[in-house]
Every structure is written in structure tokens, then in C-alpha cells.
Amino acid sequence: MREAATASTIWQKQRGRRLAAIRFRRFTASNLFVLGAVTVVLFIVACAIVPSIIAPYSPTEMLTDSIMQPPSAAHLFGTDYFGRDIFSVVVYGSRDSLFIGFASVIVGGLAGGAIGALSGYAGGWLDAVLMRCNDILMTIPGILLALAIAGALGKSLFNIVLAVAVASIPGYARIMRSQIISIKGRTFIQASQAAGASPLHIFWKHVLPNSLSPLLVMATIGVGTSILTGSGLSFLGLGVLREVPDWGTLLSQGRGYLTVAWWICTFPGVAITLFVLAVNIIGDRLRDQLDPKKSMR
């Protein structure tokens, strides 16, 4: 008996070491990727917070002696028809673009999360009614809903955030509801009920904290989706007209000069893509982390 036990322990130890070695190798390779993504996000967020440190020129400064210059050492992303330094405009433009991305995720995630949690925890007719409403909201594709709302409310940063947020509510509500329902049925919740805890206490202390992670993953990826939708609205001309254009508006303005100055259109698009790409890589990693089955891949 004892020999068998020792053999098994040794085997387990070896196996443990092998697994650790595999994990470590995976760790370094894919973590380098995630590290890059985090760096990109941090850099762009820094652009939004302290643009004056990063941008070499003022975004409104018109350098009349260098109009429509292609990218060079002096003007990394070139200049536009007013002689503005595109790199500086992109750096300052990150403010509005990121604000739309983050603010609409916070508004949409909170609203959708609350609807989903209420629906899933209450169950019964309330659940049925809320989920039918959610199904209905889902039949209108996000960009159309956002367009209709932004178009009818008029051009303002707040209205764009609202439009993008409303369009994202059904997705958050759905994922939150299914997670709440799956946690609600676990034994530890039944134990808590048997111990006499009130439904509100159980919800707040046990169900909600255990249900949040899928919503957080979705919200991470949602920052990217919201920036895509928001800049799409700007591109279609529903964006806010300000002295410093956001990425979508800048891109749409540059479209008219496509044949003579490709760089005006290209670089704001690179900024959008890089940021959304980085956010998606981070979101993927978070999701794999939460799913033990997938973390072994």
C-alpha cells in the first residue's frame, strides 16, 4: 500500500512539474502578445489623458508652409489640407474616441447588467417580459439603433454615448441573466437559503459577486466594439463637430483627399484598429483565464 502511495506521489510530482513547464512556455509566448496589447492600450489612454506631452504640435496649429506633406521625420503621419500635423490631431482625437468607448460601456454594461440580473434572479413573469423586450431590442442591429437614436437626438458627445450604450444593452442583459441563473441553482446558494439568509442578502453577497466575470470580459471587448460603432456614427456624419476631430470624423474628412493624400485617412484608421485589436487580445486572454478548459490550449 505504502509503496503504491509513494509511486503515485512521485508520478504526480513529475506530472505536476511537466505541466508547470508546459504552462511556463505557453505563458511566455502568449504573454508577450498580451503584454504588447496592454502597452498599446496604456499608450493610447496616455494620449487621451496627457496629449500635450505626446503630441509634437498643437492639433489646431496650421503650418501654412507644410500643407499636405506625406509622412516624414518631422511629421510622422504627414499633414493635412490645413497644414495640421496628423499625428498630433490623432493623439488629441483619442480623447473623444476613447470617451465614447469607455462611457458607453459603463452606461450600457450597468443598464444591461442590471436588467439581466433582475430578470435572472426574479424569474417568473418578470423574467419572461424583460427577456421578450430584450429579444425585440436585439432584432434591430446595433448600428441601425445607434444611428436612429443619434440621428434623432442630434449631434452631441452625450447623445452618441447614449446611442451606442442603448444598442449594447441586450447583449449584456443576456449574458448576465444566464450567468445569474446558473449561479442561482448551485448548492452553496441552497445552503445559504437553508441557513435563513434573506434573498437580498444572498443576491448581494453570493449570487452577484460570482456572476460578474463574464460581464466584465464582455465589457472589455465591448470597449472595442463601442469605439467601432461610435467612430462609425462619426464617419457617417453624426459625430460631434469640434475643433479637434475624433478618429471617425478625421477619417471621414480625409476621404475627400484619398487620391492625393492617402495618409489623412489611413492613420486615424490605424489608431482605431490598433486600439480595438489590443482590447480584443486582452479580452480573449481574460476569457481563457476564466475558462479552465481553454487555458490548457
Add this chain to the structure above:
Amino acid sequence: MFIAGRILSSLLVIAGTLVLVFAILYVLPGDPTDTMLDPSVATPEMVANLKHQLGTDQPFYIQFSRYISDMVRGDFGNSLLNSEPVLNKIIDHFPATLALTAVSALVAAVFGLVLGVLSAIHRNGPIDLIARVVGLFGISMPTFWSGILLIVLFSLNLGWFPAMGSGGWKTLVLPALTLGIVGAGFIVRMVRSSMLDIINEHFMLTLRAKGLSERIVMYKHALRNALIPAVTMVGMLIGEMLAGTVVIETVFSRQGIGRIMSDALMAKDLPVVQGVIFFTALIYVIVNLLVDLSYTVIDPRVRRST
């Protein structure tokens, strides 16, 4: 039972969408008379007359019941700009949008399925790397940007395809590619991850143990199981792609319902906006109903559980 239930719930959702579309534009500010009359010359009597003509001076419930009964009879109202019936406008422009959506969905489904399956089978190999890059970029690039890049490359520099217009198959290539890449990105990721889930299932071991060839194990059993989430996704993506034409048709200056919607928004022509939104939602519901019904063919478990 399954089929009847799905049809009934689809009808309910369509009715709900009808109410929602009305509510969005009733609740939101903006008066159609501002669109139709120049505020600088319009007298209060003219405004009141027009409101009476349009019925917007009526109480909510009368407006609502008139709207519902019109919509049910297929009357989507008239454009505020030129009084053209909205439904005619949509039907005139729909074929161009349908062609674009269908070709994009085909591009997305073919690229997505092939790359997704190959990347799962040859995990961590070069094909897998390509598939993951395509997947990530597909879902991360804004279509108005990738479309412009394609124009710069294939139209302005190489001159292979026209940059704009909506006649002939050549004008369809770039827009369909732009929209298809996004769909392919979503499908690759979904197929890859569901194939990997299935490859790790115990029944795969059983299939190999009973001596089936790797080809049959993968392409008959694994693929068939992985198809169900993929088909669901294609169904949802068709709705998104139909909506995505709002942007694509603007980028490529194509005629279509996406284009009339964005033009109508700029002109505050609300009946057209309402009409296009409801029409798109209707197609979305129908496509998803067909997708649900297709499960009965793909997945015997659905058939048996009904």
C-alpha cells in the same frame, strides 16, 4: 411543435419590433413639419394644417393605432421629402443591398468555415496562426477604413475594380470583401473554438478507438457538431451585415437601403428611417427563424426533443 412554437414567437417579436420602432421615433424629439416646411417662411397656420394632414396633432393612441394598421397593410407611409411611398423606395433599393449582403455572407461563411476548421485541426501550426490573425483583424478593423484601404490598393493603384457605383459584378467585389472579412473574423473564431471543444470530448476517442479514419472523425463527426454554433452565428451575422451596408454603401457610393437610411437621417425624413429599420428587423427575424428550423436538419437531438 418546435416549428410552430418558433413561428409564433417570431410573430410576437415582429409585433414588438413594430411597437419599438414607433416608440423610438415618437419619444425622440424632432418634428416632421420642420423637415417639410422652411421654418423662416412657414406661418403657424401652415404648420397646423400640415400637422393635421399628417395626423401628428392627434393624441398618442390614435396615431399609434393608425400607424399599426397602416404597417400591417404594408403601407410604410410616405417620404417627407418627395411623398414617395417608403415601401416602394425600399423595394427599389433592396436588390442591390441583398446582392451585397448575400455575397458578403458567402465570403464570410466560406473563409470562416475553411480557416476555422483547418486551424483547429492543425492547432498551433502556420494555418492556425493565419486564422487567428484573420480572426482578430476581422473583428477589429472598422469597415469604413478597411474599405478605403481596399479602394486605395485595388482601385487607385492597381485599377482592378471600380471604387464606386452599383452596376455589374465588378462593383460588388470590394464592398463584399470589406463586409465579408468582418463576418469571416467572427466565424473563424467561433468555429475554431467550438471545434477545439469537440476535439477534446470523450466521444472523439471512442470514434478513433473503433477504427474510423482521422478524416471521417474530423470532417464527419467533429465538423458536424461544430456547425451548429457556426450556423447560428451566420444567421445573426446576416442581420448585422444588412445593417453594415449603411456604412459600406456610403464608402463605395452604392445605391441600396443602407444608403437611403443614412441619407434620410441627414434629411430628418423619419418615415424612411422607420421603414428601413423595420424592414431590416423583419429580415433579421425571418433569417433567424430559418436558422432555427435548419437545426432540425443538422442536429438530430433537436428533432427528437420536440
